[in-house]
Amino acid sequence: MNLSSSQAPHASSPGSTKIRTANRTLIIVIAAVLLTVLMVGGGLLLKHLRSDTKQTEEPRLTTTVDLSSLGEKITAKPLRADGAAVMSHNEIHIARMAHSTGEALVAIDATSTTGHPKWITPLPTDSVDTPLDCRLSDETVDCGDGISVDMATGMSKEHVTEQGSSPHSQETTGTTSARLEATPTDKTPLSIDDSGHVSSDGTEVTGLQFAAGTPVWAAKAVEKDGLWVLSDGAVLAGVKDGKQLWGTSLPENSAEINGLGTGTAPHWIASADAVVFASPNGIHAVDPVKGKDIWTIDTPVTSWVGSTDAIVVVNGTMASVLGANGSKSADGTPAPPSTTSTIDLANTTLDVPEKCAQVFGSGAAGQGNSVTFANGTVKGDAPSGGGAPGAIQMMETHPALLSGKPASVVLLNCNGGGNYSLSSLAAYDTEAHLLGALDLEWLPHFAHLQEFQIDGLSVVGGTINFKASGLQLLGDKECNACRGSGTADISAAWNGQEFVTTDVVFHTPAGDVRVPKTTDVQTLYDAVASGDDNYAATYMSPQLIASLGNAVGSSGRETKRSVHFAEGNHVLDCSLAGPTKTASGSSGKVEFPGGNTIPIASSSAAHGDLYCPVVASGDNADNWAKPMPNTAGGVDYTIWLVLSGQPDGSFQVKELGRFGG
Numbered sequence: 001m002n003l004s005s006s007q008a009p010h011a012s013s014p015g016s017t018k019i020r021t022a023n024r025t026l027i028i029v030i031a032a033v034l035l036t037v038l039m040v041g042g043g044l045l046l047k048h049l050r051s052d053t054k055q056t057e058e059p060r061l062t063t064t065v066d067l068s069s070l071g072e073k074i075t076a077k078p079l080r081a082d083g084a085a086v087m088s089h090n091e092i093h094i095a096r097m098a099h100s101t102g103e104a105l106v107a108i109d110a111t112s113t114t115g116h117p118k119w120i121t122p123l124p125t126d127s128v129d130t131p132l133d134c135r136l137s138d139e140t141v142d143c144g145d146g147i148s149v150d151m152a153t154g155m156s157k158e159h160v161t162e163q164g165s166s167p168h169s170q171e172t173t174g175t176t177s178a179r180l181e182a183t184p185t186d187k188t189p190l191s192i193d194d195s196g197h198v199s200s201d202g203t204e205v206t207g208l209q210f211a212a213g214t215p216v217w218a219a220k221a222v223e224k225d226g227l228w229v230l231s232d233g234a235v236l237a238g239v240k241d242g243k244q245l246w247g248t249s250l251p252e253n254s255a256e257i258n259g260l261g262t263g264t265a266p267h268w269i270a271s272a273d274a275v276v277f278a279s280p281n282g283i284h285a286v287d288p289v290k291g292k293d294i295w296t297i298d299t300p301v302t303s304w305v306g307s308t309d310a311i312v313v314v315n316g317t318m319a320s321v322l323g324a325n326g327s328k329s330a331d332g333t334p335a336p337p338s339t340t341s342t343i344d345l346a347n348t349t350l351d352v353p354e355k356c357a358q359v360f361g362s363g364a365a366g367q368g369n370s371v372t373f374a375n376g377t378v379k380g381d382a383p384s385g386g387g388a389p390g391a392i393q394m395m396e397t398h399p400a401l402l403s404g405k406p407a408s409v410v411l412l413n414c415n416g417g418g419n420y421s422l423s424s425l426a427a428y429d430t431e432a433h434l435l436g437a438l439d440l441e442w443l444p445h446f447a448h449l450q451e452f453q454i455d456g457l458s459v460v461g462g463t464i465n466f467k468a469s470g471l472q473l474l475g476d477k478e479c480n481a482c483r484g485s486g487t488a489d490i491s492a493a494w495n496g497q498e499f500v501t502t503d504v505v506f507h508t509p510a511g512d513v514r515v516p517k518t519t520d521v522q523t524l525y526d527a528v529a530s531g532d533d534n535y536a537a538t539y540m541s542p543q544l545i546a547s548l549g550n551a552v553g554s555s556g557r558e559t560k561r562s563v564h565f566a567e568g569n570h571v572l573d574c575s576l577a578g579p580t581k582t583a584s585g586s587s588g589k590v591e592f593p594g595g596n597t598i599p600i601a602s603s604s605a606a607h608g609d610l611y612c613p614v615v616a617s618g619d620n621a622d623n624w625a626k627p628m629p630n631t632a633g634g635v636d637y638t639i640w641l642v643l644s645g646q647p648d649g650s651f652q653v654k655e656l657g658r659f660g661g
Contacts, residue, residue, distance in 0.1 A: 059323030081131030085305035119154025120461025233261030246291025353437035462494035595634025
């Protein structure tokens with residue numbers, strides 16, 4: 001790889017010369033230790049960089065991972081607006097990757113030899129192409145705006161801002177870059193005019209001109225000396241005290257790879273030791289004072305991000321980490337990423353989830369939950385009494401990363417014959433073993449059982465997103481084959497042992513509803529029980545609060561507050577109600593998993609209403625919230641709250657429900 005460099009003309013030299021052609025070839029120096037480049041799907045094989053290494057020392061590979069589960073087009077992006085491109089904590093490096101369907105955070109363990117990331121977690125859609133404010137701690141990657149991820153599992157966590165909390169440890173700051181404007185700013189004394197001429201404190205820098213109209217970025221390489229590096233993606237130059245020290249023409253396509261020449265900050269590394277940047281053919285470091293090359297690593301690069309702690313090089317679907325503080329010995333080399341052949345699940349004997357096997361019945365071509373697929377389908381025997389045979393069909397298959405290992409997530413349609421079928425999501429490892437399943441017989445926070453369809457399934461790392469449609473809500477007709485009026489967007493994540501739902505947004509004819517956190521509803525409940533009506537006013541109407549003193553029952557000893565909000569009682573998870581058991585919809589039962597019910601639905605019940613059962617604490621015989629056993633083997637709840645939910649998870653208490661009242 002050749003870089004070209006020219007010494008800046010003396011300040012008294014006449015004219016203004018564009019730096020666009022090479023005057024001499026920089027010498028490629030690969031120093032200190034053996035560098036072996038091993039192409040494994042675009043990977044690198046280098047040795048490990050010591051923890052005290054500076055940018056002047058050539059970095060060495062710590063690990064290479066396969067990102068193919070994100071698709072074919074993967075681009076590394078900066079994490080933060082201040083230029084922090086990779087954030088490192090102990091042996092873990094966090095990078096941001098854009099892929100074909102969005103963006104994701106990727107955690108790479110420098111000590112791992114599995115050939116796969118520790119985890120991949122998608123970013124919310126509204127965070128795509130938006131600067132994040134990420135911070136690292138021992139337990140969390142916290143990027144603000146509700147984006148908080150568990151460092152161990154990659155699962156989303158609740159974002160909490162604590163006043164006076166201790167600073168996040170061992171976080172990496174990036175190179176702070178400033179775009180040159182027509183006048184100097186507080187960030188930089190440099191400016192640029194419409195023709196591309198650069199000035200320092202209002203005085204033109206002799207001999208330095210960039211392409212007119214192209215954004216030019218500057219970064220302070222040496223803080224005390226006021227040494228700046230500048231680039232528009234075609235030229236890299238050093239400026240100090242209003243004079244150009246050196247200039248280098250960059251290889252073709254360097255602008256795109258480094259994010260130069262655009263309106264957003266580039267992801268180069270500028271320090272007193274070196275200016276590190278990339279070209280399509282390698283990673284390079286030049287002396288910020290003299291502009292001479294320090295080291296070059298020859299390797300194909302499609303994108304990259306870096307910090308003073310680590311450099312992540314992407315080539316196609318492979319990502320290599322250079323220079324991280326790993327624990328490998330000086331003479332050790334990490335294993336290249338494994339090349340995992342895709343197993344033909346469509347023609348394999350597999351264990352299917354238990355619920356799926358139960359629906360399918362005894363017609364399986366195997367024993368227990370084991371069935372043999374042929375072209376993605378298992379057909380059962382025709383029922384003895386006639387009718388259509390059952391079947392299990394693979395609807396979709398998606399690559400996944402579960403606990404740092406490759407896997408496949410399969411959408412199964414499990415039909416026992418007739419109108420009833422069950423959708424099931426199953427995960428299999430590369431040896432076709434069933435790892436886990438997401439049981440969709442009961443949707444979280446949805447208190448009804450019926451058939452529904454899954455659309456728009458996507459898998460990023462260990463996170464599953466899909467839409468469930470045809471949900472039967474209050475006011476809909478109840479039957480197995482009936483299509484309901486509701487839909488839901490659902491997210492689930494692998495927690496290391498199983499899939500757990502992390503977010504559900506219901507779409508109803510009355511509007512969107514995200515079920516509130518049970519802890520929030522419990523906090524309100526406790527406030528009302530203690531008489532804190534000021535707190536309650538945020539969640540309850542003045543009329544409802546005023547009614548809390550009304551007498552309940554014939555004795556006159558109880559009030560709505562004492563009956564519905566007895567101190568010490570517990571609010572259970574709220575659920576969106578399904579259709580009631582009567583045609584009128586004005587009475588009947590609201591169903592919950594396990595045969596549990598709320599026996600009477602209010603005549604004012606509407607689409608999107610949430611029902612939150614309240615259960616008694618202890619054996620107080622006078623507690624009205626003691627559930628009663630029912631004939632279905634569950635219980636009938638006797639006290640509940642009816643909420644009107646909002647898309648953001650906020651709520652209002654609409655009614656106070658009571659058995660017989």
